[in-house]
Amino acid sequence: MTSSTRSTQPRRRSDATRAAILRAARERFAADGYERATIRAIAADAQIDPSMVMRYYGSKEGLFAAAAEFDLRLPDLTSVPPARLGEVLVKHFLARWEGDETLVALLRAASTNPGAAERMRGIFADQLTGAVATFGADPTLTARRAGLVASQILGLAFTRYIVRLPPMVDTTPDELVSWVAPTLQRYLTGTPPS
Amino acid sequence: MTSSTRSTQPRRRSDATRAAILRAARERFAADGYERATIRAIAADAQIDPSMVMRYYGSKEGLFAAAAEFDLRLPDLTSVPPARLGEVLVKHFLARWEGDETLVALLRAASTNPGAAERMRGIFADQLTGAVATFGADPTLTARRAGLVASQILGLAFTRYIVRLPPMVDTTPDELVSWVAPTLQRYLTGTPPS
């Protein structure tokens, strides 16, 4: 993180400010949602002037687009035993966003901001469906399987991180995994109901 | 709906206006979320002056509180064969909010409005847990079962009505029921994982 990760770019002097803005933006968007997270509050958190946000990210929409850049980083599912797909997926998701508030920000914003909803759709329609499509031929059935997986995964995130339902907050990740894994397993590889 | 349902109240002349406001508020809150749904827009939809909203509901928070009044109307689960509990529950939920946008309004608002999240918690912690608690003794296990059910139910609603994931929107309610029912069934009556 300290040294340069990519030397093709000219490495501007304002990179630290840009990063501070982005970090504050993710925090605020995750905590308050799109409309309640004001540019002034984000700028205050990053300890810079609100106009800097505009210069570096163009608009609030632009800032959100940059802050909500997100990759599911799904592992290669072809090398996973088919019977353990559900378990691998839940574990991955829980670990993935337990330490990264980007998805929480996206989740909160998706409820009210059309652009965020669009991005959410893209992530779960493209990335997840793509990973699921490695097995199974029927495309509509594949999409439906992916959609069902998304419904349980997002429901888990929604009740645990957004609404904060007490039983969903108190339960340990391991315990959640063992409850939810069979669900995803059936959605992924189970025989379709009549 | 046309005649008086309760004659103990004095039946004011402004009841029609009150109802129009409430209906418009539910629509706007469901479509736009709490912050984007402005009192002016709601008043315009109801074809009255914005100040009327304040007079009859006190504040925007008060209006939302009135508009988001919601009862799950869970059926009596003791008279349902235990093996069909999952199916009955999904069917009930889908039917319940497919024709009533109150829950969609509450769902959208719960992402950004603390009061709405609190109410959501109350609904699913009290009403659902209460209905589930009719069988099983261990209270924490009961709460966990209810939480898991809520996660799948709310995930279903979130992906279908809020994010509008194409596969979740296109699938018919009947098909969703046959996919999701076994999940709830296991959450409710399945043996806990080790």
Next chain:
DNA sequence: GACCGTTGCCAACACATGTTGGCAAACACT
């Protein structure tokens, strides 16, 4: 018909928001 509470609208306030333009200091480069 006089009176009083109710219903409704208009205009305005106080405030917060996203956004913009200008200006001083710091820097990079010759």
Next chain:
DNA sequence: AGTGTTTGCCAACATGTGTTGGCAACGGTC
């Protein structure tokens, strides 16, 4: 040292927000 670019801040604008007070018209009651 001198010059052009970058970084940052200040002040302000335009707009939209929830909210309030006053005032006319209406409806029922004596």
